[in-house]
Amino acid sequence: METLLATLPFLLDPSILIAAFVGVTWGILGGALPGISPSITMALLLPFTYTMDPAAAIVILASTYVGAEYGGSVPAILIRTPGTNAAAATVLDGYEMNLQGKAGLALGISLYSGFIGSMVGLVLLMLLSAPLSSVALAFTPPAYFALGILGLSVIATLSGDSLVKGLIAALLGLIIATIGTDPVTGSNRFTFGSADLLGGIEPVMIMVGLFAMSELLAQASKRGEVDKIRSRPRIEFPDWPLAKRLIPSQLIGSAIGSFEGVMPGAGGTIASFMSYNEARRWSKHPEEFGKGSPEGIAAPETANNAVAETAIIPVLSFGIPGSNSTAILLGGFLIHGLQPGPMLFEQAGDVIYGLYAGLFVAIIGMMIMGIAMLPLCVWMVNRPLPYLNAVILALILSGIYSIHGSLFDVGLMLAAGVLGFFMRMLRFPFLPTVLGLVLGFLVESNFRRSLVLSGDDYMIFVDDRISLALLVLSALFIFGSLARRVIAALRKENRLAFSEGSEG
Amino acid sequence: MLYHRITGLSAGLTAALLAAGTAQAQDYPVDTVTLVTHSSPGGGSDVFLRELARYLGPALGANVVVENVTGGSGANAIADLAQSPADGSRLYATTPTFIYTSLLSELEYGYDDLEPLVNVFTDPEVIFTAADSPYQTLEDVIQHARDDRGTWGAANPASLERQSLEMLKTATGVDAAVVTHEGGGDLMINVLNGTLDIGVGEIQELAGQIEAGEVRILATLTAEPIEAYPDLPTVQSLGYDVAVRKFRGLAGPKGLPEDVIAAWERAIPEVLANPEYQAVYEANSLRPDFIPHDEYAAFIAEFGAETEQFLRETGVIQ
Numbered sequence: 010m011e012t013l014l015a016t017l018p019f020l021l022d023p024s025i026l027i028a029a030f031v032g033v034t035w036g037i038l039g040g041a042l043p044g045i046s047p048s049i050t051m052a053l054l055l056p057f058t059y060t061m062d063p064a065a066a067i068v069i070l071a072s073t074y075v076g077a078e079y080g081g082s083v084p085a086i087l088i089r090t091p092g093t094n095a096a097a098a099t100v101l102d103g104y105e106m107n108l109q110g111k112a113g114l115a116l117g118i119s120l121y122s123g124f125i126g127s128m129v130g131l132v133l134l135m136l137l138s139a140p141l142s143s144v145a146l147a148f149t150p151p152a153y154f155a156l157g158i159l160g161l162s163v164i165a166t167l168s169g170d171s172l173v174k175g176l177i178a179a180l181l182g183l184i185i186a187t188i189g190t191d192p193v194t195g196s197n198r199f200t201f202g203s204a205d206l207l208g209g210i211e212p213v214m215i216m217v218g219l220f221a222m223s224e225l226l227a228q229a230s231k232r233g234e235v236d237k238i239r240s241r242p243r244i245e246f247p248d249w250p251l252a253k254r255l256i257p258s259q260l261i262g263s264a265i266g267s268f269e270g271v272m273p274g275a276g277g278t279i280a281s282f283m284s285y286n287e288a289r290r291w292s293k294h295p296e297e298f299g300k301g302s303p304e305g306i307a308a309p310e311t312a313n314n315a316v317a318e319t320a321i322i323p324v325l326s327f328g329i330p331g332s333n334s335t336a337i338l339l340g341g342f343l344i345h346g347l348q349p350g351p352m353l354f355e356q357a358g359d360v361i362y363g364l365y366a367g368l369f370v371a372i373i374g375m376m377i378m379g380i381a382m383l384p385l386c387v388w389m390v391n392r393p394l395p396y397l398n399a400v401i402l403a404l405i406l407s408g409i410y411s412i413h414g415s416l417f418d419v420g421l422m423l424a425a426g427v428l429g430f431f432m433r434m435l436r437f438p439f440l441p442t443v444l445g446l447v448l449g450f451l452v453e454s455n456f457r458r459s460l461v462l463s464g465d466d467y468m469i470f471v472d473d474r475i476s477l478a479l480l481v482l483s484a485l486f487i488f489g490s491l492a493r494r495v496i497a498a499l500r501k502e503n504r505l506a507f508s509e510g511s512e513g
Numbered sequence: 514m515l516y517h518r519i520t521g522l523s524a525g526l527t528a529a530l531l532a533a534g535t536a537q538a539q540d541y542p543v544d545t546v547t548l549v550t551h552s553s554p555g556g557g558s559d560v561f562l563r564e565l566a567r568y569l570g571p572a573l574g575a576n577v578v579v580e581n582v583t584g585g586s587g588a589n590a591i592a593d594l595a596q597s598p599a600d601g602s603r604l605y606a607t608t609p610t611f612i613y614t615s616l617l618s619e620l621e622y623g624y625d626d627l628e629p630l631v632n633v634f635t636d637p638e639v640i641f642t643a644a645d646s647p648y649q650t651l652e653d654v655i656q657h658a659r660d661d662r663g664t665w666g667a668a669n670p671a672s673l674e675r676q677s678l679e680m681l682k683t684a685t686g687v688d689a690a691v692v693t694h695e696g697g698g699d700l701m702i703n704v705l706n707g708t709l710d711i712g713v714g715e716i717q718e719l720a721g722q723i724e725a726g727e728v729r730i731l732a733t734l735t736a737e738p739i740e741a742y743p744d745l746p747t748v749q750s751l752g753y754d755v756a757v758r759k760f761r762g763l764a765g766p767k768g769l770p771e772d773v774i775a776a777w778e779r780a781i782p783e784v785l786a787n788p789e790y791q792a793v794y795e796a797n798s799l800r801p802d803f804i805p806h807d808e809y810a811a812f813i814a815e816f817g818a819e820t821e822q823f824l825r826e827t828g829v830i831q
Contacts, residue, residue: 146706150692190586190617193693195671196829197618204585204592207618352702413584454695461692462664462708 012135012365015358019366024065029370032069034378036076040083041386042397043090044228047077047317048333052220053401055213055340056408063345064360068367070341071321074334075127075371078277078317079379082119082310083386086112087242095277095313098285102298102305109301113245118303119310120379121246122259126311127372129263130270130318134325135365137271139354141326148351150458151470155479156350157452160329162483164441165490172494175441178432182445185210192454193461205417212340212446214409214418218425219432219439220333221405225398226430241387244380251303258288258304262311269312270319272331277316281309318368324349325361328451336443343447541575541776543602548579548763549594550606551587561761561799562606565633568790572780587614588622595622599766601773604630607764609673612817616824617671628769629813631777632762632804633785634794636715638677638734640748643705644727651732651751654710655685663689666709668697674713676823677734677757684753704728715759716741717798741798760802760816762809774806 019025032054039050051073058066081093086103099119106115148156164179165172188199189209200206247255262284269280288308289298298305321338323329328350330336342349347357354361389397409422432439463469470476548566552558559581566577582590587610597603605611605627615623640651648654657663665682667675670693678691692709694700697718704712705727716739722728732748733739736756748755763777784790785801794801804812824830 146702149703149706149708191670192695193670194827194829195613195617195669195675195693200618202619204588204618204620207585207588207614348698352698356698415584450695458692458694461690464662464690 012139012362015362016135016365016369019064019363020370022064022363022366024062025068025363025367026370028061028065028069029072029367030374030378032072032367033076033371033374034382035069036073036078037080037083037375037378037382037386038076038389039073040077040080040092040096041390043084043088043092043390044224045401046093046220046333047074047081047095048337049220049224050077051334051337052217053404053408055217055337055344056412058341059344059412063347063357064363064367066345067338067341067360067364068371070338071364071368072371072374074338075314075317075368076375076378077334078313079120079123079310079375080386081313082123082306083116083383084390086115086119086306087387088390093277093313095281095316096309097278098281098309099306101285102300102302105299105301106303106306107242111301112242114247114303115306116242116383117244117246118255118306120244120376121252122255122262122307122310123314123379124372124376125259126263126266126314127318127368127375129311130267130315131365131368131372133267133271134318134322134368138322138325138361141322146351147475149473149475150455150462151473152475152479153350154452154455154459155470155473155476155483156327156329157448157455159479159483159486160327160448161444161452162486163329163331164444165487170436172491174435174437178437178439179441179445181428182215182442182447183449184445185215185442186446186449187453192450193457205415209450210421210446211412211418212343212443213412214421215425215446216337216340216443217405217409218422218427219429219442220337221401222422222426223429223433225402225405226426227433228394228398242383244383247303254293255304255307257291258284258308259311261287261291262308263315266312266315267319270316270331271322277313277332280312280316284308284312321364325353326351328353330444330447333440333443336440336447339447541573541601542770542772543575543600545576545578545602546573547603548577548606549582549590549603550579551581551583551590551610553581553583558606558608558761561634564790564793565784568784568787569780572783572787573776585614585618587611588618588620591615591620591624591627592622594764594766595626597766599628599768599770601765601769601776604763604765607760607762607813609759609816609820611764612813612820613671613673616817616821616830624764624813624817626767627764628767629806629809630763630765630769630774631781631806632760632802632809632812633781634761634799635735635802636717636759636761637739637798637800638674638713638757638759639716639719639730639739639745640711640713640732640734641704641719641723641728641730642711643707644729646707646710646729648710648731649729651746651748654731655687657710658685658687658689663687664692664709665689666692666694666700666703666712668694668700668712668714671824671829673757673759676820677713677755679823679827680755680757681748681753684755701728715798720798735800739798739800758802758812758816760804760812761799762804764813778805 036050039045051070054073077093078095081091081096082099085091085096085099086107089100089104091097091100103115164175188206191198265284266280285308288304289295292304320331320335323331324335324339330339339349409419412418459469548562550558550562562579566579569577582593590605591611594605612624642648665678667678675693682689697714700712703709730745733745734748734757738747739745782803785803
């Protein structure tokens with residue numbers, strides 16, 4: 010209730026309203042473009058958030074995430090190509106409905122289910138974030154160290170096919186995080202006499218390079234014709250009997266989406282497929298699934314939009330990003346000098362309430378813009394790739410340059426882009442690198458700070474109860490996912506579930 | 514670039530018009546003075562400069578603009594200034610950061626490549642503890658460090674705050690852990706949750722917490738008591754010879770002409786006495802601390818030498 014009252018005034022703040030609308034619009038466009046994932050869409054925007062007010066900057070990024078999760082279903086339904094990984098499940102029945110001449114209804118169900126999923130997610134975000142972080146003051150340096158370790162332990166679940174590749178990728182991020190000023194002594198490390206490196210490498214340069222620049226390089230190396238949309242679809246919302254029929258699948262989608270959102274490493278893709286499966290299991294018409302079932306669109310689309318909101322909970326409460334997209338959102342906080350985590354609610358309550366209000370506006374905006382922008386999305390998906398990529402390249406370069414007016418930063422970003430290109434080719438996941446980069450400094454500085462406090466006595470990590478609990482949790486996490494890998498290898502299962510988590 | 518020239522030109526014109534309009538503003542050698550800061554727009558030094566610039570214009574007889582040359586913890590700004598013409602048209606807002614950065618990195622240009630001009634303010638540094646901590650006086654804290662393991666915190670590793678704690682450690686002869694952080698927010702958490710016995714910070718940064726009754730200030734590291742807190746003892750008065758001066762002043766390229774120096778030595782005291790400006794800086798707990806050119810050069814040289822010695826002793830630099 011208190012949260013609600015604190016949020017209300019921000020609904021009238023024009024900068025937040027504008028940020029929410031711009032973000033959701035940008036997100037729908039980015040989501041609709043196959044190959045441009047929500048995280049890339051957000052990364053492209055990141056450099057431009059520097060000059061914004063912190064609340065507006067966070068709102069625009071979060072709204073982009075929400076918009077992109079809906080946008081991904083547009084090409085999934087129309088050209089059988091999911092715009093985002095999380096929309097892959099929507100292809101199954103969405104494209105079938107399109108073939109049956111019901112593309113408009115399919116888009117309507119997707120938009121309306123996305124709206125419901127987002128609203129459920131937002132309510133959970135508002136209810137859960139503050140209580141989880143109310144332990145703020147109890148977090149001492151050893152506890153922060155353990156929190157960072159918990160964040161890094163996510164790598165075990167997120168590493169795609171190969172745990173070794175995930176660890177190498179994480180190490181890369183940790184190495185980059187050591188550049189700059191030593192957190193305890195204050196001397197310079199690995200700066201090679203360069204004044205540009207004194208302050209360390211900002212995660213934004215690496216993120217934009219890894220996600221966006223490398224995608225352009227990868228696309229430039231591809232040839233071939235893209236599917237084109239011939240028809241001119243119009244959104245059509247389901248009537249009451251159909252809406253009633255969709256309720257169970259939307260409930261399933263909301264529940265699974267919210268759960269997977271909060272769990273680090275799960276993400277939208279797993280949530281969509283899981284809820285698709287569960288919706289089919291509980292449906293009265295399971296035989297229609299795969300042949301154009303409206304429930305087959307409602308469940309995954311509710312789920313991936315619920316993920317977009319609930320995935321913000323661990324970022325706000327603990328500063329742990331569970332996916333690429335939330336890692337970029339964390340980058341947005343860091344740009345404005347806000348360290349997400351237990352103290353965030355005390356230090357920047359305004360930003361958080363602004364975020365809640367902004368998301369609410371963005372979800373409403375998604376309904377409006379989803380209808381209004383359909384022709385634009387159709388037009389864009391039909392553009393030749395070279396033109397599109399040229400525009401994106403210009404956006405990346407100008408965005409990075411405008412942060413500090415520094416060509417050195419542009420060089421850094423390009424280097425990260427080349428690195429990302431090779432990581433893609435060799436199938437290294439990006440998220441471990443980003444996690445290493447953003448958590449490396451937190452882990453290192455708090456580890457060393459704890460030892461300064463205790464006089465080099467390692468028992469400080471065991472004596473601190475929060476630290477102990479988090480370290481045990483991390484250990485369980487790591488062993489749990491290792492065990493899952495072993496079982497999966499023994500059963501020679503399809504590895505789809507693992508490899509999906511590394512994108513989006 | 515073209516845009517900059519145009520704004521520079523128009524600013525010059527405005528200044529010339531202003532100079533023609535007023536009788537006493539005439540003798541500053543250039544029309545426009547650019548004050549360079551390494552802090553980003555909205556940062557501590559930036560706000561201080563922009564406020565100062567508003568009142569300086571008329572006193573100096575020149576148009577005063579602020580430019581942010583960020584990056585490299587001040588290294589870029591120092592290099593920029595060292596290569597600027599020494600005609601008083603381009604000056605740098607100094608804080609202890611410019612000395613720390615010069616000493617910590619092997620830069621092409623360091624603080625000794627600049628000429629200190631005058632000092633304007635000092636930020637009082639104080640020692641504080643959580644309101645619910647058992648320590649009522651600095652002596653309690655030091656006694657605790659003698660009996661047990663003391664934990665003292667500073668916001669940043671290479672900073673005047675840390676230096677002052679290391680000095681206090683030497684002066685008291687206790688073996689306390691001096692814990693450094695990533696900024697004042699981090700430090701505040703650890704003071705409030707009792708991880709640290711005390712922290713050191715600038716009084717204006719603590720104003721919110723002091724007002725909210727969350728922290729208690731125990732002593733000031735200034736040489737003189739602070740007007741706003743007359744009952745607060747100085748560390749020196751408690752018998753430990755530690756006092757630091759977090760300065761905020763100006764420096765320029767080497768070889769500043771006499772008339773420029775004279776103009777600033779006249780303008781700064783005048784601006785500091787301006788009642789309107791006084792209200793602004795007093796609200797921010799800044800202490801006017803005008804130091805004329807000759808004295809300031811000696812002060813900076815001494816500050817630099819002391820800091821270098823401290824950094825060597827603590828093993829930060831070799």
